[in-house]
Amino acid sequence: DGGITQSPKYLFRKEGQNVTLSCEQNLNHDAMYWYRQDPGQGLRLIYYSQIVNDFQKGDIAEGYSVSREKKESFPLTVTSAQKNPTAFYLCASSSVSATNEKLFFGSGTQLSVL
Amino acid sequence: AQSVTQLDSQVPVFEEAPVELRCNYSSSVSVYLFWYVQYPNQGLQLLLKYLSGSTLVKGINGFEAEFNKSQTSFHLRKPSVHISDTAEYFCAVLNSGYSTLTFGKGTMLLVSP
Numbered sequence: 672d673g674g675i676t677q678s679p680k681y682l683f684r685k686e687g688q689n690v691t692l693s694c695e696q697n698l699n700h701d702a703m704y705w706y707r708q709d710p711g712q713g714l715r716l717i718y719y720s721q722i723v724n725d726f727q728k729g730d731i732a733e734g735y736s737v738s739r740e741k742k743e744s745f746p747l748t749v750t751s752a753q754k755n756p757t758a759f760y761l762c763a764s765s766s767v768s769a770t771n772e773k774l775f776f777g778s779g780t781q782l783s784v785l
Numbered sequence: 786a787q788s789v790t791q792l793d794s795q796v797p798v799f800e801e802a803p804v805e806l807r808c809n810y811s812s813s814v815s816v817y818l819f820w821y822v823q824y825p826n827q828g829l830q831l832l833l834k835y836l837s838g839s840t841l842v843k844g845i846n847g848f849e850a851e852f853n854k855s856q857t858s859f860h861l862r863k864p865s866v867h868i869s870d871t872a873e874y875f876c877a878v879l880n881s882g883y884s885t886l887t888f889g890k891g892t893m894l895l896v897s898p
Contacts, residue, residue, distance in 0.1 A: 774821075
């Protein structure tokens with residue numbers, strides 16, 4: 672089955688620790704995205720990448736880092752600089768088009784601080 | 786900046802009643818509009834989209850939305866809801882000159898028997 676796989680489903684972070692969220696897709700999509708979801712806040716864009724070895728900051732990139740070494744993979748690292756990391760993180764992908772007409776989403780990772 | 790406003794954070798409704806979820810967007814010469822649905826602890830799924838053409842757009846699960854340029858609205862409707870429609874619904878916009886979607890804050894649809 673084609674789709675997007677996020678892992679782990681639940682993740683706990685200790686103070687001062689970096690953690691990495693995994694996102695893999697086998698849809699042959701060029702573009703990939705990371706969103707953060709907080710209750711009542713909707714989805715906010717952290718980073719996105721439209722091609723391998725290139726990525727751009729979204730609206731709330733501070734305290735996060737990404738890499739795009741392979742087309743299929745777009746891991747997100749939540750660094751110790753992110754002071755309020757507890758949230759639901761969603762990865763998405765799409766074929767690159769002018770209309771960005773359909774995003775495919777993973778099932779999310781819930782990150783909590785111990 | 787492109788923006789979208791969902792006026793209601795929660796909409797409670799009884800089963801088999803009609804429902805409308807409201808969405809207003811920032812105006813642009815060229816705009817694309819989307820509704821996504823999120824079931825608990827899952828990612829989002831596309832319900833429907835407006836790119837061009839007919840202003841009445843039909844989506845999955847019996848939902849439809851109408852693009853109203855003069856009122857800059859894209860309200861989502863369903864004539865008769867089911868318990869299984871309980872979920873959070875997100876409106877999203879893509880204006881010309883932008884390459885990523887902007888999502889609204891979501892509306893939680895609560896369907897009770």
